[in-house]
Amino acid sequence: MKKAIYTLAFIGTLYSCKTTQTQKEDQPVIASIDLVNIDEDKVSVNIDPDRFTTKNTTFYIPKTVPGTYSTDNYGKFIENFKAIAYDGSELEFEKLDDNSWFVSNAKELDKVSYQVNDTYDIEGEEGVFSPSGTNIEAGKNFMLNLHGFVGYFENEKEEAYRLLVKRPQGLIPGTALSKTVTASTSMEFKEDIYSLDRYFEVIDNPIMYAKPDTTSFMVEGMEVLINVYSPNKKYTSESIKPGIEEMIIAQKRFLGEVDNTGKYAILLYLSDSETQDARGFGALEHHTSTVVVLPEAMQPEQLQKTMTDVVSHEFFHILTPLNVHSKEVHYFDYNDPKMSQHLWMYEGVTEYFANLFQINQELIEKQDFYDRISEKIKSAQQFDDTMPFTEMSKNILEEPYKKSYYNVYQKGALIGMALDIRLRELSDGKMGILDLMKALSDKYGMDKPFTDDQLFEDIIALTYPEIRTFLETYISGSTPIPYREFFEKVGLEESEIQVNTGYFIKGQTPYIDGDPASKELFFRENIEFNSFLKKLGVKGGDIIKSVNEEKYNILNVYNLIMTAESWKEGEKVNFVVMRDGEKLELSTTASQPTDSELTLTEKDLPESSEEVKLRNAWLKG
Numbered sequence: 120m121k122k123a124i125y126t127l128a129f130i131g132t133l134y135s136c137k138t139t140q141t142q143k144e145d146q147p148v149i150a151s152i153d154l155v156n157i158d159e160d161k162v163s164v165n166i167d168p169d170r171f172t173t174k175n176t177t178f179y180i181p182k183t184v185p186g187t188y189s190t191d192n193y194g195k196f197i198e199n200f201k202a203i204a205y206d207g208s209e210l211e212f213e214k215l216d217d218n219s220w221f222v223s224n225a226k227e228l229d230k231v232s233y234q235v236n237d238t239y240d241i242e243g244e245e246g247v248f249s250p251s252g253t254n255i256e257a258g259k260n261f262m263l264n265l266h267g268f269v270g271y272f273e274n275e276k277e278e279a280y281r282l283l284v285k286r287p288q289g290l291i292p293g294t295a296l297s298k299t300v301t302a303s304t305s306m307e308f309k310e311d312i313y314s315l316d317r318y319f320e321v322i323d324n325p326i327m328y329a330k331p332d333t334t335s336f337m338v339e340g341m342e343v344l345i346n347v348y349s350p351n352k353k354y355t356s357e358s359i360k361p362g363i364e365e366m367i368i369a370q371k372r373f374l375g376e377v378d379n380t381g382k383y384a385i386l387l388y389l390s391d392s393e394t395q396d397a398r399g400f401g402a403l404e405h406h407t408s409t410v411v412v413l414p415e416a417m418q419p420e421q422l423q424k425t426m427t428d429v430v431s432h433e434f435f436h437i438l439t440p441l442n443v444h445s446k447e448v449h450y451f452d453y454n455d456p457k458m459s460q461h462l463w464m465y466e467g468v469t470e471y472f473a474n475l476f477q478i479n480q481e482l483i484e485k486q487d488f489y490d491r492i493s494e495k496i497k498s499a500q501q502f503d504d505t506m507p508f509t510e511m512s513k514n515i516l517e518e519p520y521k522k523s524y525y526n527v528y529q530k531g532a533l534i535g536m537a538l539d540i541r542l543r544e545l546s547d548g549k550m551g552i553l554d555l556m557k558a559l560s561d562k563y564g565m566d567k568p569f570t571d572d573q574l575f576e577d578i579i580a581l582t583y584p585e586i587r588t589f590l591e592t593y594i595s596g597s598t599p600i601p602y603r604e605f606f607e608k609v610g611l612e613e614s615e616i617q618v619n620t621g622y623f624i625k626g627q628t629p630y631i632d633g634d635p636a637s638k639e640l641f642f643r644e645n646i647e648f649n650s651f652l653k654k655l656g657v658k659g660g661d662i663i664k665s666v667n668e669e670k671y672n673i674l675n676v677y678n679l680i681m682t683a684e685s686w687k688e689g690e691k692v693n694f695v696v697m698r699d700g701e702k703l704e705l706s707t708t709a710s711q712p713t714d715s716e717l718t719l720t721e722k723d724l725p726e727s728s729e730e731v732k733l734r735n736a737w738l739k740g
Contacts, residue, residue: 147279147314150269150321154286154328155308157257158234161198167230168272176225178202180270181453182218184251184322185440186403188462188515188524191247193267194218196236205229218454235268239390239397242674243638249399249412254388258287260329260348262388264403264410266322266453276453280321282313286328293333293346294326295384295407319451323405327386332356336364338371344384350391353415354422359387362423363430369480370434373472377557380437384408385430389415398674402429404436406565414677427482432473440465442560449568460571462512463594467531468552471539474532478738485738489611489719492536494626496602497716499530501645504599508534534594537605538586540737544608545583548736555582609737610730611719620649620712622683631663633673639663640671640679642696651712655694655705662697 149167156163166178180194194217202210202220204227213221222228238244238252239262254262269282281299284292287308292298299312315321329348334356336343345363347356363385384407390397392414402411409430413422440448440459447459459465478488502523508531514520539552558581563569569577575590592598603613623631630652632643642652644659663671663679671679686692686709694705724731 147281148272148275148318149281149283151283152263152268152285154261154284154290157255160240160255160257161234161236162255162261162268163232163234164268165230165232166270166272168228168275168278171225171228171272173225175221175223176228177215177273178220178222178231178270179273179454180218181266181322183453183456183516184266185448185451186405186436187248187251188458189246189248189521190516191245191251192217193247195245196238196253196267198234198236200231200233202231203229231270237262238267240395242395244397244399247399248401248403249388249390249397250401250403250410252397252399254397258289259350260388261286261290261327262386262410263326263328264322265325269318269321271318271453276318278317280315280318282315282321284311284313284326284328285309286311289330290328291331291333292326292328293344293384293386294324295344295382295405296324296326297382322453325386325405325408325410327388327410334360336360338364338367341371341380342382343367344382345387346384347387347389349389349415350394350396351415354389354419356387358419359422359426362426366427366431366482367434369482370431370476373476373479373553374438375557377438377442377560380407382407383434385411387411387413387426389413392416392675392677395674398676400677402433404433404441406437406441409433416677416681427477428473431476432470435469435472435476436465438472438556438560439469442565443556443563444568445571445574446568447571456516458513458515460509460513460595461574462515462527463508463531463534464574466527467508467533468535468556470528470532471535472553475536475539475738479740485721488738491626492533493613493716493718494628495529495532498628499526499533501643502526502530504530505597507595507597509595530600533600533602537593537600537602538589540605540608540733541586541589542582543733543736545585548733550582551737551740553740606719608730609734610722610724610728611734612722613717614720615715616718617713617715618718620714621680622649622651622686622712623680625649625714631676633676638672638674640673640676647714649712649714651707651710654710655692655707657694657696657705658698660698661703664695664697664702666694667692 146169151165153163180197182192183190200220202212202222204210210222210224210228215221237255238247239254244252251264253264253267254260285308292311296313299314301309301311327346327348332355333344333346345356345359347354347359386408388397390412397412400413402409411429413425445459445461447457474488474491477483478485506523511520511523515524535552542550542552542555555578578590579587593600623629630643630646630648631640633640640663642657642659642661646659648657665671666679688710690709692707692709696703696705
């Protein structure tokens with residue numbers, strides 16, 4: 120990161136000339152964010168566009184952003200909005216809804232200013248998923264998911280932006296962006312300047328400002344940056360690096376030449392369970408970076424495994440939707456989104472790759488991979504298996520479809536698996552779904568979106584005529600995938616076994632869930648419970664009020680999970696739950712929870728058999 124010394128006066132003349140009403144050709148939209156002068160935990164933002172020629176304009180903060188597939192209304196966190204004229208006076212405006220402000224006298228509009236509240240320290244985070252949320256902790260940490268700070272004017276999403284971030288001297292930026300310059304404006308603060316081609320690039324490049332804790336490594340010409348914020352210093356970027364480096368090296372080998380990313384940033388925010396802090400754990404992908412939010416209380420081995428699963432998923436998004444996406448994604452309407460039909464590919468195939476590469480690169484044993492597939496089948500069976508995936512995807516922001524979103528990581532991944540096996544079968548093992556995604560990436564790429572209704576025809580043209588039946592039967596059709604038939608092709612068979620689980624979670628599948636609005640924890644419905652929960656006598660829909668006299672909700676659910684892991688065999692455990700409006704006390708003794716599940720095992724077949732040959736091609740390429 121290059122640094123340069125500029126005087127305050129020079130910066131002023133360079134970036135403030137517009138207030139003199141001098142017309143500047145091709146002036147970018149200038150977005151200024153002040154991380155130094157924090158006012159009651161709020162950050163001040165100015166958005167300064169070029170001179171308007173239209174009579175009026177509307178300013179927007181996104182309602183929805185790519186990758187979240189949810190309506191979050193980031194404008195709810197905006198306060199003290201002002202429309203400023205060239206003479207410094209305030210113009211009248213009308214707030215149309217949570218996310219938009221209408222200015223009638225646009226020709227006199229110089230800029231808009233407002234203050235931003237963060238999401239992490241709001242109870243329940245207003246339902247915003249933490250990796251897409253924001254944090255404002257003066258002098259310590261700023262999580263700038265920029266869609267929460269920077270807005271856009273009507274019809275100006277394709278205009279260039281210049282981002283100016285005034286930040287304390289002691290904090291440095293973690294980002295995949297390259298700064299145009301860093302200006303030292305005083306002994307107390309600096310100003311980072313970033314140039315971006317359009318609004319999408321603004322929101323596609325999160326920045327985490329924190330005290331220096333960063334490391335990097337090179338993998339086949341790609342620089343990987345790791346930036347860590349650990350409030351209690353439990354972890355550092357160096358402690359995270361070995362597992363991440365092993366994983367990314369394996370991913371790059373798996374992908375081959377398909378990835379042309381020169382720099383990739385991993386921004387890890389570790390949440391403090393003892394304070395009002397982020398609680399939506401996971402990650403959000405971007406073209407060249409990933410924001411990860413996880414609890415700092417995780418044990419090292421658990422953190423490493425979670426990082427491998429979570430970050431590997433996000434990294435594989437460089438294939439889709441980042442390099443293969445529809446017009447709905449490329450020209451995303453942040454305030455009136457039109458969703459694509461192809462979540463099965465964007466999220467499902469990505470999740471499949473995040474598991475497949477681990478067996479392909481020998482990071483896990485084959486049985487581990489088979490167990491993950493079995494778990495996804497069981498999880499997918501909790502949803503309507505006849506709901507066409509394209510229909511669900513197109514309407515994912517609406518009921519009843521949005522309740523099925525979790526299934527994109529379950530059945531969506533299984534669609535990828537079945538399609539992979541079918542392609543290997545048709546090509547005598549020579550072509551799989553990774554080859555298909557590479558071909559689609561070559562055909563389209565980052566800057567050339569496909570037409571939503573055309574994708575299936577493209578896939579058929581790039582593969583085999585027989586694939587039409589698969590696509591129209593199992594993806595756009597209502598027919599459940601006959602998994603057993605696909606497993607027989609690769610010499611696998613199903614059997615039932617007993618496995619150990621956690622008290623509240625089995626592998627990656629939780630037995631409990633939470634309501635962001637009420638903050639209540641409840642036992643999931645339409646799911647088979649483990650032996651402990653059956654012995655306890657819980658029912659789906661039961662709301663957890665307390666366990667051993669300790670009250671729990673979604674804000675401290677991780678404490679519940681970790682506390683349960685320390686229960687001793689035979690220890691008495693007391694629950695208070697609400698069932699159909701009635702308070703109930705449930706008691707039992709702690710014991711190792713078990714659950715039955717279908718597992719996949721390899722048939723005893725000769726290596727020369729067609730099934731084993733196909734299996735080897737499927738798993739090893």
